[in-house]
Amino acid sequence: MTNQFTAEPLRFGVGARVGVAVMSDDFAEVILGALRDVDPRGLTISTGDVSTWAGGSEEDLLGWLTDLGAAVAATGHHAAITVQLSRGCPGEVACELPGGAGPRVVETPRGRDVGTWAAAEWAIYPLADDVRAGVEPDHMRDIEAAIELARELGTFRGSEHFVTRLEGDLGAILATVVAGWTMVGRSVQHVVAHLSISLNSPSHPHAAA
Amino acid sequence: MTNQFTAEPLRFGVGARVGVAVMSDDFAEVILGALRDVDPRGLTISTGDVSTWAGGSEEDLLGWLTDLGAAVAATGHHAAITVQLSRGCPGEVACELPGGAGPRVVETPRGRDVGTWAAAEWAIYPLADDVRAGVEPDHMRDIEAAIELARELGTFRGSEHFVTRLEGDLGAILATVVAGWTMVGRSVQHVVAHLSISLNSPSHPHAAA
Numbered sequence: 001m002t003n004q005f006t007a008e009p010l011r012f013g014v015g016a017r018v019g020v021a022v023m024s025d026d027f028a029e030v031i032l033g034a035l036r037d038v039d040p041r042g043l044t045i046s047t048g049d050v051s052t053w054a055g056g057s058e059e060d061l062l063g064w065l066t067d068l069g070a071a072v073a074a075t076g077h078h079a080a081i082t083v084q085l086s087r088g089c090p091g092e093v094a095c096e097l098p099g100g101a102g103p104r105v106v107e108t109p110r111g112r113d114v115g116t117w118a119a120a121e122w123a124i125y126p127l128a129d130d131v132r133a134g135v136e137p138d139h140m141r142d143i144e145a146a147i148e149l150a151r152e153l154g155t156f157r158g159s160e161h162f163v164t165r166l167e168g169d170l171g172a173i174l175a176t177v178v179a180g181w182t183m184v185g186r187s188v189q190h191v192v193a194h195l196s197i198s199l200n201s202p203s204h205p206h207a208a209a
Numbered sequence: 210m211t212n213q214f215t216a217e218p219l220r221f222g223v224g225a226r227v228g229v230a231v232m233s234d235d236f237a238e239v240i241l242g243a244l245r246d247v248d249p250r251g252l253t254i255s256t257g258d259v260s261t262w263a264g265g266s267e268e269d270l271l272g273w274l275t276d277l278g279a280a281v282a283a284t285g286h287h288a289a290i291t292v293q294l295s296r297g298c299p300g301e302v303a304c305e306l307p308g309g310a311g312p313r314v315v316e317t318p319r320g321r322d323v324g325t326w327a328a329a330e331w332a333i334y335p336l337a338d339d340v341r342a343g344v345e346p347d348h349m350r351d352i353e354a355a356i357e358l359a360r361e362l363g364t365f366r367g368s369e370h371f372v373t374r375l376e377g378d379l380g381a382i383l384a385t386v387v388a389g390w391t392m393v394g395r396s397v398q399h400v401v402a403h404l405s406i407s408l409n410s411p412s413h414p415h416a417a418a
Contacts, residue, residue: 017330017371019405021230021289028411049412050289050330050405053370080230080259082291082405084332086371095349121226121259123293125334125401127348137346139336139399140304161262162226162295162401190348192334192371194403196228196259196291202237203258 005101010044012104013090013097015055016065019082020072034071038064051082059109061085062178066111066171073116073170073199081197083174085181088190089127095190102189106182111175118170119204120197121163122150122177127190142188146180153179163196173197214310219253221313222299222306224264225274228291229281243280247273260291268318270294271387275320275380282325282379282408290406292383294390297399298336304399311398315391320384327379328413329406330372331359331386336399351397355389362388372405382406 006012022030035047041064043056054064065083072079088102089095124146128137147164150156155176157167166173173195181193198204215221231239244256250273252265263273274292281288297311298304333355337346356373359365364385366376375382382404390402407413 013370015370019289019291021232023230023232023234023236025232025234027232027287048369049410050328050374050407051372055370078236080228080289080291082228082289084371084403089349089371119259123401125336127334127336140298160257161222161224161264162293162298163260165259192332194293198259201258 003101005097006104009057010055011090012087012102014058014061014087014104015053016061017051017053017084018065018068019051020068021080022072022075023078023080030072030075030077034068038067038071040064058106058178058182062109062111062174065174066114069170069174069197069199070114070116073114076200078201079199081199083177083195083197085177085193087181087185088188097189099189103185103187105186108179108182109175111171111178113169114171116170116199117168117204118173118197118199119201120166120173120195121160122166122193122195123163124180124184124191124193126184126188127192128188142184146184149180149183150176170197170199212310214306215313218266219264220299221296221311223267223270223296223313224262225270225295226260226262226293227274227277228260229277230289231281231284232287232289239281239284239286243277247276247280249273267315267387267391271318271320271383274383275323278379278383278406278408279323279325282323285409287410288408290408292386292404292406294386294402296390296394297397306398308398312394312396314395317388317391318384320380320387322378323380325379325408326377326413327382327406327408328410329375329382329404330369331375331402331404332372333389333393333400333402335393335397336401337397351393355393358389358392359385379406379408
């Protein structure tokens with residue numbers, strides 16, 4: 001449904017927090033250079049000492065995350081990138097949106113391959129308290145649907161304690177996670193996803209995208 | 210309540226995934242050295258290429274996380290540590306526990322200060338689908354209670370998009386997050402928390418624990 005709360009991404013609290021850790025003595029230049037050089041698209045971006053927040057549409061977020069990851073990957077350094085995606089709960093301690101303001105329905109954003117292989121661990125949290133559109137809350141049902149989507153997209157590699165393991169092109173991994181987040185968000189207002197990505201790891205000597 | 214599902218931490222799925230990113234050319238030795246040297250206590254530990262999983266009691270997890278963080282901090286290198294805590298949903302794609310198996314009630318584990326100042330971002334996700342013990346699911350109520358606890362413990366520094374900012378001694382930050390996780394877990398079976406910690410950052414030149 002589209003209404004005054006769901007139409008505008010920032011009003012609906014659509015955004016990401018990203019942490020980039022580059023395992024090199026010149027980490028500061030690599031991280032700040034990547035954040036500076038990547039096209040911010042239509043996003044509002046604020047960089048802090050723990051992570052960088054970006055708010056805006058799901059499509060712009062996926063494009064920016066993909067470009068940022070590609071820029072870090074291109075340095076060849078081993079890096080860990082963590083991404084938290086959230087939608088449906090803008091504000092600070094309390095959601096500024098009333099329950100029932102959502103869900104927000106968007107087309108699945110299309111990603112792009114970047115030519116770098118990555119391994120990642122992913123978790124998605126549908127935070128539904130009550131019945132919406134006649135659908136009973138069932139967070140494991142929604143999580144399983146997102147994992148099934150990852151299987152279809154070819155990035156699913158296995159289930160681990162508390163997370164799903166994804167492997168493949170860095171861009172395909174990011175596209176999978178954004179697709180699952182927006183899919184579950186078609187029936188649940190407040191949906192959060194967490195992703196931890198390992199790039200250029202010495203544990204992946206034979207990796208190829 | 211104590212029953213066959215809640216008595217044993219591993220059976221209840223009590224555990225953590227930890228990612229340690231050291232921003233130095235000698236990252237591999239620092240990370241593997243810290244993981245190797247820290248007392249595993251009673252935990253079951255498995256190290257992967259993206260993160261390390263540890264399963265066991267809440268008290269052992271807090272002790273191990275504190276020792277691990279202290280070991281990384283003592284190297285003086287800038288590091289990012291990410292922690293995912295989970296309880297109430299063992300297994301892989303699907304929870305192996307039936308709904309209603311929990312909650313598991315434990316005393317709040319006591320932490321220890323380690324003498325290193327840190328900044329962190331924290332989020333807690335109560336994943337309750339239905340009424341337990343006569344209490345209606347309300348995930349924002351539970352999140353707000355955890356944040357109030359952080360205020361009482363003195364580590365709360367502010368609310369940001371999607372996360373709560375914590376600052377203070379690294380040990381106090383970890384103790385806060387474990388306390389919030391076990392507190393919310395007194396009424397909700399499946400509770401997950403995520404924490405991103407920044408240690409020895411060049412952005413914190415005047416920091417003192």
